[in-house]
Amino acid sequence: MAEVAVDKKALIEGERPMLNASYGKLMMWFFLVSDAFTFSGLLIAYGALRVRAGSQGLAWADPEAVFTHTPLLYELFHIEAPLVFVGIMTFILILSSVTMVLAVEAGHRKSRKEVQKWVLLTILGGATFLSCQAYEWYHFIIGTHNGAVILTADELAGVNVGGAETAEGVAVFPVMSREEPGQPQEVLEVRMRNGIRITNPAVISRVNDIVSNPDQYHERFTDGGANMKANEYGPPAFANLFFFVTGFHGTHVFSGVVLLVILFLNVKKGTYEKRGHYEMTEKIGLYWHFVDLVWVFVFTFFYLV
Amino acid sequence: MAAADGASARKSIYRTALILTALTALEFTIAGLKHHLSSTLGLSEGAAGLMVLVTFVVLTIFKAFYIVAEFMHLKHEVKVLAFTIVLPFLFILWLIIGLVVDGDYWGEQTALQNGFEVEQVQPTTMEAPATLTQYYG
Incomplete structure (x- = not known):
């Protein structure tokens, strides 16, 4: 009566061997759990390093001051709109999640035309999101005007700058103290673009002088920006985590778009019609919603808090 | 099943989409107003900051719940599967x-x-x- 041999049918798409779910969907869920652990690790590292900077007395970057560029508003009218663009990006990703779930729903009804339409719209949403991310990275790396401070050779006497000097001098990024009521912010650390930290108190107090009198020293300020070693926004860990976390998320979006293109071509060819079900749409849909889910957390902890 | 079922499923999809959009808009509004909070409510900077942080975390968890439960369909799966995924x-x-x-x-x-x-x-x-x-x- 009961056969205890390996049930080969269980591995076939469309069968539901356990927990009323197919083998493929179960494995996608387990993959997503492990991927969620990876993202959790990255976001918790962000939290720990940010709390550390705070208890050390260093100011963390203020997202409202960092992410101010919105396409067209900035280029045409020079308007700075804090967080508006990130809000739009979040909305685009949520919309692409909606079109994805509509594709899954159309798959349940085996409506090939509709699946095709919704998957194509999801691909468009994903590609738009990636383009937005490219724009944001560009402005993050280039930086704002007045981001870095130029120091002359005289001011740096006796300091080993490790070949960072240019014709203008040496560009440095000040790391400021936290804002306390009734106390002016001061420069606690100075880093060069190559990441080397200048500890000479005379240099730090000179940079403090320049930063607290921007009108007098306006010609000393130059374009800032960010790299993996130093950045104009705050402690180096801020830019490192920004590149790593949004980059890792962007990689996931890119993989999702690739999977969706394959899905779209197969739907067009009629592969799933022949197979009798659209389960592949559900599995790729799970992945795509997960990418949206991660962004919800990145949006809150990187941009809002 | 086909036609009628599809219509109600789509209705619930659009409802979830609306909730997610509204929650994001709310978060965005709070982010814009958070600097005025301590002076308007007469709270200390620290207390106002903590309130904003807790609000953001709660709203984020709500959004995560709607995505996982509705879009990823976990609410409608077998209970054992849902707990296997959530409890870790x-x-x-x-x-x-x-x-x-x-x-x-x-x-x-x-x-x-x-x-x-x-x-x-x-x-x-x-x-x-x-x-x-x-x-x-």
Whole structure:
């Protein structure tokens, strides 16, 4: 009566061997759990390093001051709109999640035309999101005007700058103290673009002088920006985590778009019609919603808090 | 099943989409108003900041719930499957508490070593590993 041999049918798409779910969907869920652990690790590292900077007395970057560029508003009218663009990006990703779930729903009804339409719209949403991310990275790396401070050779006497000097001098990024009521912010650390930290108190107090009198020293300020070693926004860990976390998320979006293109071509060819079900749409849909889910957390902890 | 079922499923999809959009818009509005909170409500800066943080976390968890439960369909799966996926995240809760507390301690130690004054440092004989402080400064 009961056969205890390996049930080969269980591995076939469309069968539901356990927990009323197919083998493929179960494995996608387990993959997503492990991927969620990876993202959790990255976001918790962000939290720990940010709390550390705070208890050390260093100011963390203020997202409202960092992410101010919105396409067209900035280029045409020079308007700075804090967080508006990130809000739009979040909305685009949520919309692409909606079109994805509509594709899954159309798959349940085996409506090939509709699946095709919704998957194509999801691909468009994903590609738009990636383009937005490219724009944001560009402005993050280039930086704002007045981001870095130029120091002359005289001011740096006796300091080993490790070949960072240019014709203008040496560009440095000040790391400021936290804002306390009734106390002016001061420069606690100075880093060069190559990441080397200048500890000479005379240099730090000179940079403090320049930063607290921007009108007098306006010609000393130059374009800032960010790299993996130093950045104009705050402690180096801020830019490192920004590149790593949004980059890792962007990689996931890119993989999702690739999977969706394959899905779209197969739907067009009629592969799933022949197979009798659209389960592949559900599995790729799970992945795509997960990418949206991660962004919800990145949006809150990187941009809002 | 086909036609009628599809219509009600689509209705619930659009409802979830509306909720997610509304929650995001709410978060965005709070982000814009958060600097006026302490003066309007007469709270201290710290209390207002904590209130905003808690509000953001709660709204984010709501959004995550709607995405996982409705879009990823987990609410409608077998209960055992749902718990298999959700319960492991208790470990993450533990990791958040552990590493945030440790980050705070680590920062205090670094500040002490750099010669800055720190409020409320507890007397201790432990020190942050020398190699790490040298590296992260």
